[in-house]
Amino acid sequence: xxxxxxxxxxxxxxxxxxxxxxxxxxxxxxxxxxxxxxxxxxxxxxxxxxxxxxxxxxxxxxxxxxxxxxxxxxxxxxxxxxxxxxxxxxxxxxxxxxxxxxxxxxxxxxxxxxxxxxxxxxxxxxxxxxxxxxxxxxxxxxxxxxxxxxxxxxxxxxxxxxxxxxxxxxxxxxxxxxxxxxxxxxxxxxxxxxxxxxxxxxxxxxxxxxxxxxxxxxxxxxxxxxxxxxxxxxxxxxxxxxxxxxxxxxxxxxxxxxxxxxxxxxxxxxxxxxxxxxxxxxxxxxxxxxxxxxxxxxxxxxxxxxxxxxxxxxxxxxxxxxxxxxxxxxxxxx
Amino acid sequence: xxxxxxxxxxxxxxxxxxxxxxxxxxxxxxxxxxxxxxxxxxxxxxxxxxxxxxxxxxxxxxxxxxxxxxxxxxxxxxxxxxxxxxxxxxxxxxxxxxxxxxxxxxxxxxxxxxxxxxxxxxxxxxxxxxxxxxxxxxxxxxxxxxxxxxxxxxxxxxxxxxxxxxxxxxxxxxxxxxxxxxxxxxxxxxxxxxxxxxxxxxxxxxxxxxxxxxxxxxxxxxxxxxxxxxxxxxxxxxxxxxxxxxxxxxxxxxxxxxxxxxxxxxxxxxxxxxxxxxxxxxxxxxxxxxx
Amino acid sequence: xxxxxxxxxxxxxxxxxxxxxxxxxxxxxxxxxxxxxxxxxxxxxxxxxxxxxxxxxxxxxxxxxxxxxxxxxxxxxxxxxxxxxxxxxxxxxxxxxxxxxxxxxxxxxxxxxxxxxxxxxxxxxxxxxxxxxxxxxxxxxxxxxxxxxxxxxxxxxxxxxxxxxxxxxxxxxxxxxxxxxxxxxxxxxxxxxxxxxxxxxxxxxxxxxxxxxxxxxxxxxxxxxxxxxxxxxxxxxxxxxxxxxxxxxxxxxxxxxxxxxxxxxxxxxxxxxxxxxxxxxxxxxxxxxxxxxxxxxxxxxxxxxxxxxxxxx
Numbered sequence: 001x002x003x004x005x006x007x008x009x010x011x012x013x014x015x016x017x018x019x020x021x022x023x024x025x026x027x028x029x030x031x032x033x034x035x036x037x038x039x040x041x042x043x044x045x046x047x048x049x050x051x052x053x054x055x056x057x058x059x060x061x062x063x064x065x066x067x068x069x070x071x072x073x074x075x076x077x078x079x080x081x082x083x084x085x086x087x088x089x090x091x092x093x094x095x096x097x098x099x100x101x102x103x104x105x106x107x108x109x110x111x112x113x114x115x116x117x118x119x120x121x122x123x124x125x126x127x128x129x130x131x132x133x134x135x136x137x138x139x140x141x142x143x144x145x146x147x148x149x150x151x152x153x154x155x156x157x158x159x160x161x162x163x164x165x166x167x168x169x170x171x172x173x174x175x176x177x178x179x180x181x182x183x184x185x186x187x188x189x190x191x192x193x194x195x196x197x198x199x200x201x202x203x204x205x206x207x208x209x210x211x212x213x214x215x216x217x218x219x220x221x222x223x224x225x226x227x228x229x230x231x232x233x234x235x236x237x238x239x240x241x242x243x244x245x246x247x248x249x250x251x252x253x254x255x256x257x258x259x260x261x262x263x264x265x266x267x268x269x270x271x272x273x274x275x276x277x278x279x280x281x282x283x284x285x286x287x288x289x290x291x292x293x294x295x296x297x298x299x300x301x302x303x304x305x306x307x308x309x310x311x312x313x314x315x316x317x318x319x320x321x322x323x324x325x326x327x328x329x330x331x332x333x334x
Numbered sequence: 335x336x337x338x339x340x341x342x343x344x345x346x347x348x349x350x351x352x353x354x355x356x357x358x359x360x361x362x363x364x365x366x367x368x369x370x371x372x373x374x375x376x377x378x379x380x381x382x383x384x385x386x387x388x389x390x391x392x393x394x395x396x397x398x399x400x401x402x403x404x405x406x407x408x409x410x411x412x413x414x415x416x417x418x419x420x421x422x423x424x425x426x427x428x429x430x431x432x433x434x435x436x437x438x439x440x441x442x443x444x445x446x447x448x449x450x451x452x453x454x455x456x457x458x459x460x461x462x463x464x465x466x467x468x469x470x471x472x473x474x475x476x477x478x479x480x481x482x483x484x485x486x487x488x489x490x491x492x493x494x495x496x497x498x499x500x501x502x503x504x505x506x507x508x509x510x511x512x513x514x515x516x517x518x519x520x521x522x523x524x525x526x527x528x529x530x531x532x533x534x535x536x537x538x539x540x541x542x543x544x545x546x547x548x549x550x551x552x553x554x555x556x557x558x559x560x561x562x563x564x565x566x567x568x569x570x571x572x573x574x575x576x577x578x579x580x581x582x583x584x585x586x587x588x589x590x591x592x593x594x595x596x597x598x599x600x601x602x603x604x605x606x607x608x609x610x611x612x613x614x615x616x617x618x619x620x621x622x623x624x625x
Numbered sequence: 626x627x628x629x630x631x632x633x634x635x636x637x638x639x640x641x642x643x644x645x646x647x648x649x650x651x652x653x654x655x656x657x658x659x660x661x662x663x664x665x666x667x668x669x670x671x672x673x674x675x676x677x678x679x680x681x682x683x684x685x686x687x688x689x690x691x692x693x694x695x696x697x698x699x700x701x702x703x704x705x706x707x708x709x710x711x712x713x714x715x716x717x718x719x720x721x722x723x724x725x726x727x728x729x730x731x732x733x734x735x736x737x738x739x740x741x742x743x744x745x746x747x748x749x750x751x752x753x754x755x756x757x758x759x760x761x762x763x764x765x766x767x768x769x770x771x772x773x774x775x776x777x778x779x780x781x782x783x784x785x786x787x788x789x790x791x792x793x794x795x796x797x798x799x800x801x802x803x804x805x806x807x808x809x810x811x812x813x814x815x816x817x818x819x820x821x822x823x824x825x826x827x828x829x830x831x832x833x834x835x836x837x838x839x840x841x842x843x844x845x846x847x848x849x850x851x852x853x854x855x856x857x858x859x860x861x862x863x864x865x866x867x868x869x870x871x872x873x874x875x876x877x878x879x880x881x882x883x884x885x886x887x888x889x890x891x892x893x894x895x896x897x898x899x900x901x902x903x904x905x906x907x908x909x910x911x912x913x914x915x916x917x918x919x920x921x922x923x924x925x926x927x928x929x930x931x932x933x934x935x936x937x938x
Binding site: 089090097109 | 847
Binding site: 459460463464466467468469470471474475476478479551555558559562563564565578581582585586589592593596599600603604607608611 | 640643644647648651652762763765766767768769770771774775777778782872873874875876877879880883884894895898899906910913917920921
């Protein structure tokens with residue numbers, strides 16, 4: 001891993017949504033950084049704020065009821081928070097790209113896939129129609145869509161789910177972005193297709209030297225693709241560690257439960273333990289540790305005070321937000 | 335349209351309606367205006383200043399005055415009184431025909447959805463063809479062939495409104511039919527009719543009310559249009575369409591004769607459209623769910 | 626595309642059959658005895674027999690049905706009982722007026738309604754949006770003859786900008802246009818109301834779709850997101866409504882033609898009604914049946930052009 005400055009560094013990001021008259025944070029005080037050629041997986045249940053984090057980076061938080069309230073998103077040294085829309089647009093699809101979860105609905109049904117891939121090249125590289133088409137055709141080959149030339153002028157409905165996701169990937173990679181955000185790119189696909197798309201993503205990431213933020217609710221997928229993992233719960237990062245470390249020593253009770261809930265072929269399904277309760281809605285966050293109401297280890301302090309994300313002594317890049325598993329130094333003084 | 339979730343219990347339907355009204359001032363304004371018009375129509379025998387058929391040759395085609403607020407027509411009849419009585423006729427014809435269409439359409443839709451297969455296919459195709467007939471042309475044809483009378487007018491209007499209600503009733507029927515608990519209900523000895531009533535009605539009641547109010551507006555429009563053409567209830571009975579016809583024939587002499595009934599029709603149709611539209615905005619999950 | 630067009634044409638045949646059957650049922654089965662309807666209650670038995678024979682309603686109902694279908698398709702709609710002229714000729718004489726009127730109204734409705742609907746959707750909950758919504762709801766609350774009378778009062782009688790009788794001569798372009806203006810505006814405004822509403826709600830729905838977010842994530846400029854990515858998808862329901870409205874338009878043109886005293890199918894059908902001209906009435910119904918099928922066909926074909934998914938089905 002290179003030791004130079006991270007391509008993206010997020011500092012204390014707070015993204016809020018308006019519900020029932022008030023603004024409530026969907027992402028609270030999130031910080032992380034990703035190096036070039038590194039993959040960070042953000043893991044959590046739906047509604048934990050992982051997609052909102054990605055949309056905040058893209059500047060695509062719906063302005064009607066959402067906003068980045070505070071914090072910084074430093075991309076290649078430039079703060080994206082507060083950047084005007086036109087500057088942001090120039091970055092999107094060029095230096096930062098995103099792949100979405102639903103390949104069925106994320107492609108425009110009335111435009112050919114070839115056009116949809118070439119479009120980014122047209123806007124960002126100022127290419128003419130013919131030149132953009134030629135580049136798009138190359139991308140077809142790179143994402144391994146068979147008989148690319150014939151399928152170039154086809155429409156999305158003529159593709160299978162897996163093929164559509166390849167089209168999405170080709171679209172996102174058209175301008176060779178430095179950062180790729182992949183929001184549950186394989187969730188909607190069959191298991192075999194999932195594996196193919198994952199290895200394609202890993203391969204292309206290595207070939208392009210991109211940084212990747214891979215968002216998923218499935219820890220099983222994480223092991224095969226990520227270098228580091230950040231586990232999110234109710235808008236906060238509760239644990240972050242290198243992937244091997246996390247699997248070897250899951251420290252936050254939530255991470256532990258998540259790991260246990262991965263279905264495994266070598267185990268009977270009886271062992272599959274769903275986590276009791278539900279993610280709190282953003283309008284009704286519990287005080288103290290947000291996981292406390294569902295936590296089997298809950299103690300009195302948990303519901304009283306917010307835990308901080310603290311480094312475990314060894315190794316230093318493992319951080320946990322839990323009063324019991326990672327008592328912060330401040331705790332004693334409080 | 336495809337993502338139709340099933341709900342149960344009549345309380346759900348009521349909640350949905352209550353929420354729809356609260357969310358939307360338009361539906362309130364529409365409802366209050368419409369109810370006010372209904373009240374005026376009901377009270378017509380008590381409040382109308384003259385007999386709607388009383389002619390007074392001395393005051394023909396007069397403009398608004400203290401004695402005749404909205405003026406008089408070419409026979410010297412009081413326009414306000416005729417408007418009030420015309421409202422009764424208009425409301426009765428449209429309400430009866432739409433209720434009939436609701437009932438018949440609802441039964442057809444539920445049967446089609448419940449029986450399924452070829453029957454469903456043929457019936458719904460027929461409904462599509464029926465739907466493609468413009469309601470006014472359909473009304474024109476029916477009344478032209480059957481003759482102009484109040485009953486035929488109702489038949490004509492009901493005929494044009496069956497298809498949309500059949501569609502509304504069919505979709506949830508199919509969903510309900512596929513659920514396991516229907517088997518359970520049958521095993522418990524509930525009749526098909528009861529199953530349908532309990533499980534389907536709560537799902538479509540809101541949509542039926544929306545469609546009902548919008549189609550009531552259409553029915554009033556068609557009735558007035560046919561009366562205007564001369565295919566409505568025969569004169570001298572006061573109908574809004576007929577009054578406008580008379581006003582139109584005397585348009586160079588008196589504008590008020592056509593303007594007041596025109597405004598009356600516009601007001602009632604607009605109020606019903608506001609009601610139906612407001613409700614739909616609030617109920618339609620596609621429009622509600624977005625930001 | 627050609628295959629799609631052929632398929633649609635073939636599919637139009639059963640629709641035509643169904644629509645004509647409805648017309649047959651209305652014309653022959655429902656009213657009992659058309660001869661009685663035409664001649665009235667005082668007609669002699671002999672006159673009734675003659676009339677039945679002349680109309681061909683003395684044959685068995687099955688034979689009548691076959692005759693009816695064949696004649697309808699062949700354009701042999703009989704002669705008017707009043708003028709004695711072939712019904713086809715009567716229709717042909719007034720058809721240009723009705724076509725002028727409907728086509729102009731559609732164009733007017735689309736030209737006003739589509740941009741207004743898009744604008745209203747993009748400025749959701751702004752005053753533009755509220756005005757457009759209330760205005761369009763009001764517009765479609767107007768029975769066509771009510772709006773026609775109000776237009777007539779204002780612009781022909783009070784202001785005298787346009788003729789009271791809109792029977793412009795077809796060979797004089799200026800006259801033709803002047804007499805078209807008010808009737809076309811009348812129908813065009815109502816049409817615009819429908820189009821505005823459906824364009825607005827359809828655009829709102831489309832703008833919330835995932836693929837719009839994808840387009841923005843690609844860095845496509847807002848203008849292109851709206852017009853290239855959203856608009857074409859948003860147009861699909863608009864086509865449905867325009868198709869449906871064409872039917873309503875045919876009905877409304879009857880009322881408009883009466884108010885503006887303009888020749889056309891509507892005037893023809895009303896005078897046939899008043900004179901109990903049974904053959905003309907029946908011929909008119911066949912005309913409307915063809916019109917309905919044609920409108921459905923056009924709507925389907927337009928889908929084929931806009932939505933690539935349709936062609937494949």
